[in-house]
Amino acid sequence: MSKNNNKPIEIPKPTFERLKKYHALLLQEKDKEYISSEEIAEKLNITPEQVRKDFTYLNINGKPKIGYHIPSLEKELSEFFGTWILDNIIIIGAGNLGSALAKYKGFKKIGIRVAAIFDNDPEKIGSLVGELSVLPLAEIKRVIKRFKVKIGVICVSENSAQEIAELLIQNGIKAIWNFTPVNLQTPPGIIVENQDITTGILTIKHLMEKE
Amino acid sequence: MSKNNNKPIEIPKPTFERLKKYHALLLQEKDKEYISSEEIAEKLNITPEQVRKDFTYLNINGKPKIGYHIPSLEKELSEFFGTWILDNIIIIGAGNLGSALAKYKGFKKIGIRVAAIFDNDPEKIGSLVGELSVLPLAEIKRVIKRFKVKIGVICVSENSAQEIAELLIQNGIKAIWNFTPVNLQTPPGIIVENQDITTGILTIKHLMEKE
DNA sequence: AAAATAACGTGATTATTTTCACGAATATTT
DNA sequence: AAATATTCGTGAAAATAATCACGTTATTTT
Structure with a gap:
């Protein structure tokens, strides 16, 4: 069961900047279904821990052994940035x-x-x-x-x-x-x-x- | 007597980002001769202390009661970013x-x-x-x-x-x-x-x- | 079906960055 | 020429952010 149904904490600025990068990266990763924190980290030259921690600020859950479901990830980021509003x-x-x-x-x-x-x-x-x-x-x-x-x-x-x-x-x-x-x-x-x-x-x- | 003739410390990343903003701002402030940390801070929506601290990473000295000599400031930033090299x-x-x-x-x-x-x-x-x-x-x-x-x-x-x-x-x-x-x-x-x-x-x- | 594996999730720790507080310096005023 | 006002410079304290370390969980292998 996922726990963070409330988003009480303000998102740190560095995290915000990285969220934009994750979003941009995902728009490029349309071929796969899942992506791991390690893979994201490598492409953006940061650490996997940071990626995982950043995701905790949104309602994002990954699957152990598999990684993050790309469409869900994208949806969550898209919602955060309001990109589904025209x-x-x-x-x-x-x-x-x-x-x-x-x-x-x-x-x-x-x-x-x-x-x-x-x-x-x-x-x-x-x-x-x-x-x-x-x-x-x-x-x-x-x-x-x-x-x-x-x-x-x-x-x-x-x-x-x-x-x-x-x-x-x-x-x-x-x-x-x-x-x-x-x-x-x-x-x-x-x-x-x-x-x-x-x-x-x-x-x-x-x-x-x-x- | 100015003291920091050596620049041993690595410049913090947030400071680096702000240095670029100071540089951009100065290219716009050609009419005055001096500018205070407070004035810079106000235009960039940060605190004067931060401006002053950032400047300590370069060889930048201001004059109490007056502020920073704009041409010197610009020269120092220009040197830092290598903008005097073509x-x-x-x-x-x-x-x-x-x-x-x-x-x-x-x-x-x-x-x-x-x-x-x-x-x-x-x-x-x-x-x-x-x-x-x-x-x-x-x-x-x-x-x-x-x-x-x-x-x-x-x-x-x-x-x-x-x-x-x-x-x-x-x-x-x-x-x-x-x-x-x-x-x-x-x-x-x-x-x-x-x-x-x-x-x-x-x-x-x-x-x-x-x- | 149990064991092994790979990746997530996160509290605790460490590192970094910002803010605070105040002394020093230099114009300006009296 | 002394007093005053303003702004710089900077260690110390506080706040913020990154890393670490390890428990948890889902999949894969045996």
Whole structure:
């Protein structure tokens, strides 16, 4: 009999970060039915104990001698991250980065649908990005209401990022996924997730230094 | 007199992650000359003590009553991350994402130069991405040698990611910046930094769930 | 059907990281 | 020039997280 029907304890931050990695890994492991903590650990360069302990924070049970049932694991993680809820997002900025995101196939698996992509460059408005037609910024208000959009993605140039953030918040956006290096100023209650692209390569540069 | 002329202690991982944030923040704070730990802390939602303690791991000294000299701070962080060394990188995959990276202006500041961008789609080969002409994969070997490239960026589709990784490693690449969700298998000694795009939005989704 | 095996689950221990508290230092004010 | 205010620097204490060690359980083998 499984015991943890209550989840009283707050999940440690490092655990949270790893849960995201387990989730990503499972989306790649579709061929097998079961996976052991040791196998997961090896692929992610951590210890099996850590994997098992992390899973205790969710309602995840493995089978001794066998490992964890992949579909169940995936379901539990998916539930934790809310990926079974469909969220419409909008992308502001139809440059290469915005376009890349608009076309990204992986969103579907995690319950994300790109409702629209916006730009204020007349040359881009009306052009196709995947299956979406680029809309003018003036349409933002309508689209947010129509599709109940809560998440906005900022892919504009650095100097208009703050302005766009304010526009989104005015129109009811609750979370911003910020692809610019700008430190956005937002009122309390608004979630901002910075996707600073330079971060990844700084790690590489530092690791290379050491040798 | 400053005391820490030796850096014997390993930098804690959480500190390392924050150092990247300080570095990114400073690239935005060009107008002032000094900044206090409190100001940094507020912008990054951490405590001033933590900022000060983090700085003790580098040769960083602030002035009481004034704060930290921004150019010195930046120099020290830059040295730590090796951003004053120019590294040539190559990008494999000239889709929207590869193109976005190839055009990204922020690399210059952190000592990164995009030496070339590759694709094997005949339609793309020869076309311009910013100031670069897209090269065929067959040119990879030559370019890596010519520009002493150590870092390769993978922006191809999921199903060819592993193959491209192997090709790069065969030709002497030491670090891979992987923009696909694939868990790349690489020999020891090769640095792999995964830039999983879904990670950011999973955090957002989970935070939104809670309300 | 009993024994052996392989993997899970977890309390206890150890290690790491953050926070606290306060002394030291340097501008600024009186 | 002394007093005051502010901010840094840092050991010590507290909080958090990772590892260890071993009991438990389900499968496989004999």
